[in-house]
Amino acid sequence: QKEVEQNSGPLSVPEGAIASLNCTYSDRGSQSFFWYRQYSGKSPELIMFIYSNGDKEDGRFTAQLNKASQYVSLLIRDSQPSDSATYLCAVNPGSSNTGKLIFGQGTTLQVKP
Amino acid sequence: SAVISQKPSRDICQRGTSLTIQCQVDSQVTMMFWYRQQPGQSLTLIATANQGSEATYESGFVIDKFPISRPNLTFSTLTVSNMSPEDSSIYLCSVVVGENIQYFGAGTRLSVL
Numbered sequence: 492q493k494e495v496e497q498n499s500g501p502l503s504v505p506e507g508a509i510a511s512l513n514c515t516y517s518d519r520g521s522q523s524f525f526w527y528r529q530y531s532g533k534s535p536e537l538i539m540f541i542y543s544n545g546d547k548e549d550g551r552f553t554a555q556l557n558k559a560s561q562y563v564s565l566l567i568r569d570s571q572p573s574d575s576a577t578y579l580c581a582v583n584p585g586s587s588n589t590g591k592l593i594f595g596q597g598t599t600l601q602v603k604p
Numbered sequence: 605s606a607v608i609s610q611k612p613s614r615d616i617c618q619r620g621t622s623l624t625i626q627c628q629v630d631s632q633v634t635m636m637f638w639y640r641q642q643p644g645q646s647l648t649l650i651a652t653a654n655q656g657s658e659a660t661y662e663s664g665f666v667i668d669k670f671p672i673s674r675p676n677l678t679f680s681t682l683t684v685s686n687m688s689p690e691d692s693s694i695y696l697c698s699v700v701v702g703e704n705i706q707y708f709g710a711g712t713r714l715s716v717l
Binding site (some may be wrong): 537594 | 635637645646647648649652694696700703704705706707708709710711
């Protein structure tokens with residue numbers, strides 16, 4: 492079992508719709524969870540981070556964390572063509588503060604005008 | 605956040621040669637990492653660059669192949685040694701700032717012929 496799993500997609504949504512991206516992780520001791528956006532040919536860009544169970548909202552983005560289910564998701568409201576990119580879920584494993592991140596394989600999002 | 609300068613941005617190298625990649629940060633940071641992103645894949649952690657001591661390598665990566673230097677808290681280098689076409693990847697440095705937030709440099713796109 493992979494440590495961090497994402498559906499590779501592509502996930503295709505129409506412009507203005509809600510895009511829902513999902514991620515599961517295997518290390519129950521994980522404390523920090525991150526969503527990065529990566530445009531083709533570019534480096535990853537931090538979108539959201541979440542540490543506590545529940546929802547965290549920032550503009551059109553909402554991160555949701557459920558530690559009991561070992562599940563983290565990213566919702567993008569009012570999706571725009573400029574949101575088309577690969578979204579990487581990353582987890583800081585275990586309880587030690589090493590700063591290391593384990594990445595999922597990424598979900599490709601396509602927002603169609 | 606942090607401003608991370610990575611050089612070179614891209615290079616084409618011959619089999620059997622070595623390439624050294626530089627990563628410069630605009631502020632002192634404790635944690636610095638090197639990742640590899642193979643074509644069409646997600647990010648894989650190579651090693652943690654430790655200031656003043658030997659780097660900590662992840663499983664599957666060894667010092668002879670990927671020697672790392674970290675002479676101070678703002679600078680690190682990664683060398684890809686005795687290159688083969690399988691080393692063709694994007695190599696990224698990252699730093700941790702603030703609340704365990706990790707930021708990435710622009711990456712070095714390496715092609716080995």
